[in-house]
Amino acid sequence: MKILDWYILKRYLGTFLTMLFLFIPIGITVNLAEKIDKILENQVPFMEVVYYYFDFIIYFANLLFPIFLFLSVIWFTSKLAMNTEIIAYLSSGVSFYRFLRPYLIGATIVCLGALASSMYLAPQANKGYNEFIYQYLKKGKEAQETSDVYRQINDQEFIYASHFQPKSQSARNFTLEHFENNELKFKLSASTLKWEEEDSLYHLKRVDKRIVGKERDSILYLRTLDTLLPFEFDELTPENYIAETLNFTELNDFIEKEQRRGSGNINRYLVVAYKRWSIPVSAFILTIIAVAVSSFKRRGGMGVNLAVGISLAFVYVFFDKVFGTIAEQSTFSPFLAVWFPNFVFGLLAVVLLLRAKR
Secondary structure: OOHHHHHHHHHHHHHHHHHHHHHHHHHHHHHHHHHHHHHHHOOOOHHHHHHHHHHHHHHHHHHHHHHHHHHHHHHHHHHHHHOOHHHHHHHOOOOHHHHOHHHHHHHHHHHHHHHHHHHHHHHHHHHHHHHHHHHHHOOOOOOEOOEEEEEEOOOOEEEEEEEEEOOOOEEEEEEEEEEEOOEEEEEEEEEEEEEEOOOOEEEEEEEEEEEOOOOOOEEEEEEEEEEOOOOOHHHHOOEOOHHHHOOHHHHHHHHHHHHHHOOOOHHHHHHHHHHHHHHHHHHHHHHHHHHHHHOOOOOOOHHHHHHHHHHHHHHHHHHHHHHHHHHHHOOOOHHHHHHHHHHHHHHHHHHHHHHHHO
16 A cells, blocks of 8 residues: 555544544533433432443444544545645556455445344343333333234244233233144133242143144143143243344344244344444445545535535435334335445445546
C-alpha cells in the first residue's frame, strides 16, 4: 500500500470510530432521559443500571454502525474533495477504482469486526439489555408467548395448552398427542399442568388418557397424575427476544429445533439470523455510495453531501425496518426481506460508482 492508501485508511477508521464514540454518549443520554422515571419508580439498583448501559453501548453500536460508517465516510471524503486532494490523486493517472482500494480495505476490517460482534459479542449484550427491560421497566408484560401454544416436541409427539404461565411453570387445558406411523396412538389431556421442581416431575390434575384401539378406544380418568414428560418447560415458550441473545451456533440449532416444533415465531428468528450477515455486508455497499456521493466538489459544499447522506441513511433504515417487520408478520420470505435493502442500495452503488468514474 502507498502512503496515500494508509492516509485514507487511517482517516476511514479514525473518523468512523470517532463518530461512533461521539454518538454513544448522546444515545445513552437520550435513553436515560426516556427511562429515568421508570428506573426511579421501580427503585432499580444503581449497579443494575450501570450494567444495563454497558450492554446498551454494545447494542446501540451494533444496531447503528452502518449509519455512522456511512456518514463518517461522507464527512472525511468531502473534506478531501474540498481540499482538492482527490483531484490531485486522480490527476496523477490513478483510476477511480484504484482510489477506492483503501476504502474497501477499511470496509473489510469493519465488516469482519461487525460479523464477530453480531455473532458472539452482541448476543450476550442483548440478553442483559432485554432482561433489564422486562425485569424492571415492563413489569407485568410477558416476554414470552403464553396463549394457545402449540408445539411439536419430537418426531412423534405434539402438545397444546390454552395458556402457559412461564413464571409459575404451569399451564391450563394441556394436551399431549402421541403418533406412530402418522396414526394417533393416545391422547393425554389435563385441566392443569405444573412443573414440580423438588420432585422433578410434572403434576397434572383432572386427567383423561384416551388410548386409540383398532376397534374401540379406552379412556382412563385420573384425579391427579405425577409423571415425566419428554420436554423441558422453558423450551416450550422461549422469550420473544431469545434469538437476539444466542450466538451463531446456538441460534442455528435453536432455529432448527423451533422449525421442527412448528413455532409461530420462526420468521422472527430467521430475520435475526439473516441480519447478522446482511448488516455487516452493508459496510461495503454504503462505503461505495458514500465515496461516489462525496468524492467531488459540489456547489453547496460538505453540507449538501451530508444532507444527501442523511437522506439515504434514513431510506436504508426505513427499508430495513419495514421489510423486516413484513417478514415477521407474514409469509414473505425472511431472506428476501432482510437482503432487499442491500440489493436496492447495491444497485444504487453501481449506478453512482459509474457516474463518479465518468
